[in-house]
Amino acid sequence: MKWPYLTEPEQKFSAKFKSSPQHFIVEEIPAYLPAGEGEHLYIWLEKTNLTTDQVIFRLSQALGMKTKNIGYAGKKDRVGVTRQWLSLWRIKKEQIVDVQIPGVTVLQMDYHKNKLRPGHLQGNRFSIFLAEADAAAPGIARHLFAKLETTGVANYFGPQRFGIKGDNQLIGMAILQSDWQRVFRLVLGNPDEVEKSVQILQARILYEKGQLTEALNLWPKEQFIPRNLLRRLIETNGDIAKTARRFSGKQLIFYLHALQSFWFNRCLAQRIREINRIWPGDLAYLHKNGAVFRVADAEVEQERADRFEISPSGPILGRKMIEPEEKELQLEAKVFSDGRPDFSGLKSKFTRRNLDGGRRPYRVPFQNAVVEYDNNRLLLKFDLPAGCYATSVIRELLKENFPEPDYQIPDFTAGN
Structure with missing residues (x-):
């Protein structure tokens, strides 16, 4: 699946994204x-x-x-x-x-x-070059940037959160369900041509063949999770159940975060046409300090949303997540209950994993935007708050020309 766009589908152009490291420059804005x-x-x-x-x-x-x-x-x-x-x-x-x-x-x-x-930062300043952009690109970019400055940016978690194959959330779901056979296969095996690293692809093939030591030798040293899993698996002579009992849950929390992010994105996708509108029962996010409050009078609070003081928020499942009411609650329950009868039971599983959760704004401010064009190269500059993804901006410009995986939907029922 793909996430829907905030801006007009026909407003797009083709260009090369991240064709070299110098084409994607990020500078922290420190707190x-x-x-x-x-x-x-x-x-x-x-x-x-x-x-x-x-x-x-x-x-x-x-x-x-x-x-x-x-x-x-x-x-x-x-x-x-x-x-x-x-x-x-x-x-x-x-x-x-x-x-x-x-x-x-x-x-x-x-x-x-x-x-x-x-979190000890105000945000990030981006300077992004898009190569091989045609002459229409700067006009389209300026039009879309003007819209984003008004409505804000759809606060999707970016594709890097879900991995090259778009399956980190599947691993998170398998962890939540204690399906350790599936966890180990998705992390260590499951070879796929989508894998960009030939070395990692070969390591995955070796795991599938049961050649654990050889697979360990091929995994890059910076790949902490797969290397640690393989080491423990070798120590237990390939006993996955025993390895899972010994392995620290903290080392796998990355995948649970991906699952939380996936469900947030699904909720945002359902609300994409009204991310700048306040509904009765919403949990409004206060941009100046991250506080959240329940909306009683949507008409009054809409004035604050129009000034970009507040925005509607979506769920990050965990023990500190507050549930909304009315229309937004129905939206979230529909997403979380897809194939599952028990929304609260799913939330409790995240709580048992000591995940705090919370609320995340459905949109974020888009500031200091600049578009420059020279010799088929488009330079884009803009600022985003901490925790937000520049890819959420670029995909609005390129639409289906933006490179991202086909996100796989977790099986809500397996292992229950």
Whole structure:
């Protein structure tokens, strides 16, 4: 399945997205800057074609420190150039000088009292080049950007959340149902030509053949989850049930987050035509501080929504998620109850996995937008709040020309 678009389907153009790392540039907008003293060294770095996790892992190796002592405000994807802050506990400036990590350049550093934690940023500034864009592209882009500045951006979780094959949510569902045979096969096996890495594809084939050690040797070192699963599986002589009992649930929480994200996206897809409208019974999201309140008078609150002070919110399942009322409750129950008789039972399963959940706005503000065009190359600049995906903007421009997987819908009934 694909997510519906917010803007007019006929307003689109073709272009190449992420044709090189330098065509996708992200710069964090920090919530604060280091104060100059403290036991955490903040480093402002630029990384190219590396995920934030990969940089953290390689820094920990180079500095002889644990990854848990390296803080970050937001995780960034691999493909592209990113400038972001990291914090290093009890590391001195002089220790950084001799660290050489390919693809990483330290631009600035200073000390601060606290560790950087997820969410410690205002947002992200994007500069994205689209190659081979035709002459109509800038006019269409400006038209669509004007619409997004008014309505906001549909706050979909991006395709990177669901993996190359669009199946991370299937793994999350299998974990929720304790279907460990399926979990291990989806994470370690299930070879598919969609897999971009020949090395990983071969590792998946070896797993399917039962050659666990050989598969482990092929998985890249930065692929923590599959490597740890394989190590534990080898230790138990291939006993999946025993391995599952030994494996930390925290190490698999990434897939549960993908499942939460998938269901949020499905709810957003159902509401896509009215994400700037407030309904009675909505849980409105206050953009200035992230607070949520129940809407009593939709007509009064609509005025605040028109000023972009508030937006309707959708569900992130977990123990802290508040349920809406009336029309939005019916929408969410329909999505969650698709093939399942028990909406509350599904929520309780996330609660038992210690997932907080909450509410996420269906739309977010789109600011400081710029469109430039030169020699068939389109430059797009814009700011988005923390936790939002630039792909939600680009897919509105390219529509079906945007590269994304066919998202697979989890089986709600298997294993129950």
